[in-house]
Amino acid sequence: MAEYFEELGWGEYVEGEHPNHLLHMARILVDYGVVSAMETGEWPWLPPPAAKETVKNIPEVVVDNDSTSCPICLKLFQKGEKVKELPCRHGFHAECILTWLAKTNSCPFCRYELPTDNKSYEMFRKAKKRAEQRKEDLETLHNSMYR
Ligand SMILES: [Zn+2]
Ligand SMILES: [Zn+2]
Missing domain, CATH: 3.30.40.10 (Zinc/RING finger domain, C3HC4 (zinc finger))
Structure with a gap:
């Protein structure tokens, strides 16, 4: 996934440039390794504490x-x-x-997940839920980069 963005010549923000919402979101996703988590469908770290x-x-x-x-x-x-x-x-x-x-966000009995305060984890969860829609999102992102 990192290569995907590199191919598009996605560099650092230049001074005075306003971050495009989608680009900004994608940047956060990449920063946190969430994109790779989305690829594998697994959260690579211990789930964070409940909110x-x-x-x-x-x-x-x-x-x-x-x-x-x-x-x-x-x-x-x-x-x-x-x-x-x-x-x-x-x-x-x-x-x-x-x-x-205080350690993790799921029910110790059935693993029901509670919301967390960890933005990247929440993003991952949403992304996972929307796995179907993911491709579409990436296409939108792709298009927004070429506009
Ligand atoms: Zn007890
Ligand atoms: Zn439970």
Whole structure:
């Protein structure tokens, strides 16, 4: 992918040049190695922590049975105990899940992914979702360079 841009003679911004939105986006993608991630469909690094705002807003629910346990510490929840519930409906001790989400963004039980504050990772996720549309995007980018 890097070669693709090199072939197009894509150099540094000259002074006073206003960054074209698409070019700017592509530049960030390349900078972060996200383009290569898009090529392989794999994120090359450990997924980043969950977004602070999201973590702050994880709802607390009251456990209504005593047969479920926290997937992190494996201790059974007590009926009536308050637990943090992720959007995938898995519950955890606040302490357990907050420590976990400070390290990575997915549910330790089912790998459901929460948003992150990492812009390049979010870009990668969006790009992955739009894998079908990717070619089209690159064509648009290509065209914008020759206009
Ligand atoms: Zn726990
Ligand atoms: Zn889950």
